[in-house]
Amino acid sequence: MSKLPHISGPHVIPQTGLTVVVDPKEPFLDIIFVHGFTGHPQETWTQKKASPESSGSNQFAKYQSDTCEQAANASQKSECVFWPRDLLQHAVPNSRVFTYGYDSHIKHRLTGHLNKSTVYDIAGDFLVSLEANRLQDPSRHLLFIAHSLGGIVVKETLRRSNQAPQIGFRKVCESTVGIVFFGTPHSGADPRNILHSVTEKFFKAVGIQVNEQIVNTLLPSSERLRELRDEFIPMALEREWTIHSFQEQYGLRLLGGNKVVEDTSSYLNAPTIEVAEHIGRDHREMCRFSGLEDIEYKKVEAAIQRIVSKVPRSHEKEKPTERPTTNNAFEIRKEQRRRFLWNSLRFDQINDWRADIQRTHAKTCEWFLRSYCYLDWIDSSKVNEHTGLLWIKGKPGAGKSTLMKFALSQAEKVMGEEVVLSFFFHARGIDLQKSTVGLYRSLLWQILARLPSLIYCFDSAGLVKDDIKYDTKDDIRRDIEHFDWNKPQWNLEMLKDLFEKAVLQWSVMRVRTNPVPLVCFIDALDECEESQIRDMVAFFEHLCERAVTSNIRFRVCFSSRHYPNIKMNRGLDLVLEGQPGHSQDITNYVNSKLEIGHSGLVEQIRQELHYKASGVFMWVVLVVEMLNKEYDAGRIHSLRKRLRTIPGDLHELFRDILTRDELHRNELRLSIQWVLFSRRPLSPHELYYAILSGLGANVIEDLAAEEIEITVGDMKRFILDCSKGLVEVVSSECQTVQFIHESVRDFLLRGKGLAELWAEQESDFQGYSHDLLKRCCVTYLATVDPSVLRLPLEIPESVVTSRKRRS
Known part of the structure; x- marks a missing residue:
C-alpha cells in the first residue's frame, strides 16, 4: 500500500x-x-476570509488552473x-480526517483530453x-x-460496499455511522433529468459553457440512478445511519436568483x-465557513456532533453490531412503503410550468x-373578512400567469418562514397538468x-399495512426484498382527504414551536374543466374556513380568466386590467421594447x-x-398605418398573423395540426421531422x-x-413545443379559427388531421432505418413493403 499524502500545514491538497x-x-x-x-478536495471546503463572495464565476478557473503556489501563499497568510x-x-477531537478528490472531467475536455469515467466509475475507485x-x-x-x-x-460507493462479496469492501458500509449532505439532489421521478439539470446549472454558475457531451458522459443512465434512489433508503434504514x-x-445571481438544487430534491x-x-x-458557498463563530458553521458542528455522539471512543467497549430484529425490519418495510407512496405522487412534468411562463420584464x-x-x-388581522382567499382575474393574454409567477417568486424570497406551495394548470400539457x-x-x-x-398521513388512510408478522429472519429478508411496488390508484377524494389532513397536521406540528404560515398559489383555473374547478374552489373555501376557526395561518391565491364565473362566499377579488400598476407595466414594456426611434x-x-x-399584455x-x-x-x-390595420382583439390578431401571406401554407398547417x-407534447426534434414527413418522403x-x-x-x-x-x-x-399562449388554441378551436383558415376541411378537421398525422408517421417509418427507432412493436408489413420498393 502506498503511503497517503498528509496535509498538516498550509499546503495545497492533491487534486485526486x-x-x-x-x-x-x-x-x-x-x-x-x-x-x-x-x-476540488481543498477549495470546495475553503473560505477566503477577506472576500466571502470571491467564489464567483472565476472560482472554477482556480480549481483547474495551476495556482498551487498562490493558494499555499494565501493559506500561509491566514x-x-x-x-x-x-x-x-x-x-470531533481524535478523528482522522480525509478529503477525496477525483477527476472532475472539465479540465480535460477543455484541453481536448477526454476522460469517459461516470459517477459509477468514480464510486468504484x-x-x-x-478499503x-x-x-x-x-x-x-x-x-x-x-x-x-x-x-x-458517496451513495453509490456505499451501495457497492453493501453488495460486495469481499469482507474488506463490505466493512466500509458496515462501519458507516452517518452522512452529511450539502445540496445533494436525491429526489425525482426521473432522477437523471434532475441531475442533468443540476449539472448544467452548476456549470453555468462557475462560468462554463454547457456541453451536452460532457453532461451525458458524467451522468449514468436513468435506470441505474433509479436503482440507486430506490435501494439507498432501505439500506440506510436497515443500518440505522444518521x-x-x-x-x-x-x-445564485448567475441563475437569475434560482437555486441549483431545489428544496424538494435536496x-x-x-x-x-x-x-x-x-x-x-x-x-457554492454552503460548505465554506469563516471560523468557529460562523453561525452557519455552528449548525454543521451540531449536526456532526449529533451523529458522532453514538460512536464509542477507542477506550470504550463496543457492543456487537445487531442485525435487524423483527420490530425494526417491520419499521423498515413500512418506511419503504411510505416513501414509495410519496414518490408515486410526483410526475415528470410537475414543475414544467416554471419554464412555460415568461419571466417578468424589468x-x-x-x-x-x-x-x-x-x-x-x-x-392576519383581516383574515376573518376574506378567510385567506385571493382571486386574480383578467382577460386572455392579460399577463395573469406572469404576475402569479412573480408573486410566487417574491413569496419564496421574502416571506421568510412561510412555506409556499404552487400549481399552475396547463391545458397544453398531459392530463395531470390540467386536472x-x-x-x-x-x-x-x-x-x-x-x-x-407528515408522511405518516398515509398510515391513517390505510395505505400502509400494520398487520404483518415475521416468524423467522428469512421472512424479514424476503419481505424487504420483495417489496410492494404497486402504485396506488390515486383518486380525487382520497387526495383531498390526505391534503386536508396534511395541512391541518402541518399547522399543529409547527405551532408547537412557532406559527409557520402555509401559502398556495394556483394559476390558470380556466385551463381545467369547469366542474372540477367548481369542486376545487368549494374545497379550498371549506379548508380556509377550517383554518380560520382553528387559528391556522393558511392562504390561497387563485388566478383565472373572468370565465368560468364562480362566486366565492368570502374572499378578495383583483381584476388585472383595471389596475393602474398593470397599465403602467404595459407602458414600461412599450418604452423599453419598441425600438422605432424617438420622434x-x-x-x-x-x-x-x-x-x-x-390591458392585454400578449397583444402588446x-x-x-x-x-x-x-x-x-x-x-x-x-x-402608424400598420398599427391602425392591426386588429385590437387578440383572436383577430391571431387571424391576421396566420393569413397575412400565403408563404409555406402546408408547413403552417402541419405545425398547427x-x-x-x-x-x-412533442420535442423540437420530433416536430421538425414530423413536418418534413408531411411535405413528402423525398424531403x-x-x-x-x-x-x-x-x-x-x-x-x-x-x-x-x-x-x-x-x-x-x-x-x-425535457424540451417540448407548444403554442405561445393558451389563447392561440382557443382561437383555433373555440373561436373557429380552423374552420376559417382551412374551410375545405371544416366538417371534420380533427379527423382529417389525425389521418394526415398518421400518413406523416408512415412516411417517416418508410424513410428511415427502423433499427434506430427503438419501437416497442413490430413495424407493420405495409411499411416494410414500402421500404423495399424504395430501395
Missing part, C-alpha cells in the same frame, strides 16, 4: 485521491470529505479557512481506495461529508433517520405587492417534502399602441415585434443523402417560421 488532512495518534473515527463535480483541518478538530487505506483498522467508524453531486458518489441534509437557502425524505436544515448560503408586476388586495390578503387530481398530487407531494414527518410621431404611436392594447408583445420588423425594414413612414392533435431522403447536419437551433428557427411565431420551444427538463 485520498489525502489525510488530520491524523491523530489514536483515532476513533474516520471522516471523509467528497466534493461535487467541478469541485487568509483562508479550510474547515476540515482548521475547525473540525474542535468539534473511491471504494477501492477506502486499501483502512487495512490497519477496517472496523473504525466512518462519517461521510459530501457536497452536491459528490453525495451521489443523515443530515443541508439545503441551500439562497439562489433531502431523502426519510424522517426516522434524517434531519433537513437550511444553510444561509447559496449552493420593473413590472412590483405594483402588485403594494396593492390594497394583496396587503389585505397578507394581513385537479394532478393539482392535489402536486400540492401533497410538496407539503410532505417540506415536512417529511414626435413615434410618441403618438406608443400612445395609440397602449390605448389599443386594452406581438404587436411590438411586428412594428420593430417594419422599422428594421426601413418602413418608418408606414408604421401536430401541436393541436398529438397525444403528448427526408434528400436531407439524409446530402448528410446535412441539423442543429437544435436550426430546428427551433424552422418551427418558429412555420408557425408564424405562434409555436415556441419550452426549455423545461
Whole structure:
C-alpha cells in the first residue's frame, strides 16, 4: 500500500485521491470529505476570509488552473479557512480526517483530453481506495461529508460496499455511522433529468459553457440512478445511519436568483433517520465557513456532533453490531412503503410550468405587492373578512400567469418562514397538468417534502399495512426484498382527504414551536374543466374556513380568466386590467421594447399602441415585434398605418398573423395540426421531422443523402417560421413545443379559427388531421432505418413493403 499524502500545514491538497488532512495518534473515527463535480478536495471546503463572495464565476478557473503556489501563499497568510483541518478538530477531537478528490472531467475536455469515467466509475475507485487505506483498522467508524453531486458518489460507493462479496469492501458500509449532505439532489421521478439539470446549472454558475457531451458522459443512465434512489433508503434504514441534509437557502445571481438544487430534491425524505436544515448560503458557498463563530458553521458542528455522539471512543467497549430484529425490519418495510407512496405522487412534468411562463420584464408586476388586495390578503388581522382567499382575474393574454409567477417568486424570497406551495394548470400539457387530481398530487407531494414527518398521513388512510408478522429472519429478508411496488390508484377524494389532513397536521406540528404560515398559489383555473374547478374552489373555501376557526395561518391565491364565473362566499377579488400598476407595466414594456426611434410621431404611436392594447399584455408583445420588423425594414413612414390595420382583439390578431401571406401554407398547417392533435407534447426534434414527413418522403431522403447536419437551433428557427411565431420551444427538463399562449388554441378551436383558415376541411378537421398525422408517421417509418427507432412493436408489413420498393 502506498503511503497517503498528509496535509498538516498550509499546503495545497492533491487534486485526486485520498489525502489525510488530520491524523491523530489514536483515532476513533474516520471522516471523509467528497466534493461535487467541478469541485476540488481543498477549495470546495475553503473560505477566503477577506472576500466571502470571491467564489464567483472565476472560482472554477482556480480549481483547474495551476495556482498551487498562490493558494499555499494565501493559506500561509491566514487568509483562508479550510474547515476540515482548521475547525473540525474542535468539534470531533481524535478523528482522522480525509478529503477525496477525483477527476472532475472539465479540465480535460477543455484541453481536448477526454476522460469517459461516470459517477459509477468514480464510486468504484473511491471504494477501492477506502478499503486499501483502512487495512490497519477496517472496523473504525466512518462519517461521510459530501457536497452536491459528490453525495451521489458517496451513495453509490456505499451501495457497492453493501453488495460486495469481499469482507474488506463490505466493512466500509458496515462501519458507516452517518452522512452529511450539502445540496445533494436525491429526489425525482426521473432522477437523471434532475441531475442533468443540476449539472448544467452548476456549470453555468462557475462560468462554463454547457456541453451536452460532457453532461451525458458524467451522468449514468436513468435506470441505474433509479436503482440507486430506490435501494439507498432501505439500506440506510436497515443500518440505522444518521443523515443530515443541508439545503441551500439562497439562489445564485448567475441563475437569475434560482437555486441549483431545489428544496424538494435536496433531502431523502426519510424522517426516522434524517434531519433537513437550511444553510444561509447559496449552493457554492454552503460548505465554506469563516471560523468557529460562523453561525452557519455552528449548525454543521451540531449536526456532526449529533451523529458522532453514538460512536464509542477507542477506550470504550463496543457492543456487537445487531442485525435487524423483527420490530425494526417491520419499521423498515413500512418506511419503504411510505416513501414509495410519496414518490408515486410526483410526475415528470410537475414543475414544467416554471419554464412555460415568461419571466417578468424589468420593473413590472412590483405594483402588485403594494396593492390594497394583496396587503389585505397578507394581513392576519383581516383574515376573518376574506378567510385567506385571493382571486386574480383578467382577460386572455392579460399577463395573469406572469404576475402569479412573480408573486410566487417574491413569496419564496421574502416571506421568510412561510412555506409556499404552487400549481399552475396547463391545458397544453398531459392530463395531470390540467386536472385537479394532478393539482392535489402536486400540492401533497410538496407539503410532505417540506415536512417529511407528515408522511405518516398515509398510515391513517390505510395505505400502509400494520398487520404483518415475521416468524423467522428469512421472512424479514424476503419481505424487504420483495417489496410492494404497486402504485396506488390515486383518486380525487382520497387526495383531498390526505391534503386536508396534511395541512391541518402541518399547522399543529409547527405551532408547537412557532406559527409557520402555509401559502398556495394556483394559476390558470380556466385551463381545467369547469366542474372540477367548481369542486376545487368549494374545497379550498371549506379548508380556509377550517383554518380560520382553528387559528391556522393558511392562504390561497387563485388566478383565472373572468370565465368560468364562480362566486366565492368570502374572499378578495383583483381584476388585472383595471389596475393602474398593470397599465403602467404595459407602458414600461412599450418604452423599453419598441425600438422605432424617438420622434414626435413615434410618441403618438406608443400612445395609440397602449390605448389599443386594452390591458392585454400578449397583444402588446406581438404587436411590438411586428412594428420593430417594419422599422428594421426601413418602413418608418408606414408604421402608424400598420398599427391602425392591426386588429385590437387578440383572436383577430391571431387571424391576421396566420393569413397575412400565403408563404409555406402546408408547413403552417402541419405545425398547427401536430401541436393541436398529438397525444403528448412533442420535442423540437420530433416536430421538425414530423413536418418534413408531411411535405413528402423525398424531403427526408434528400436531407439524409446530402448528410446535412441539423442543429437544435436550426430546428427551433424552422418551427418558429412555420408557425408564424405562434409555436415556441419550452426549455423545461425535457424540451417540448407548444403554442405561445393558451389563447392561440382557443382561437383555433373555440373561436373557429380552423374552420376559417382551412374551410375545405371544416366538417371534420380533427379527423382529417389525425389521418394526415398518421400518413406523416408512415412516411417517416418508410424513410428511415427502423433499427434506430427503438419501437416497442413490430413495424407493420405495409411499411416494410414500402421500404423495399424504395430501395
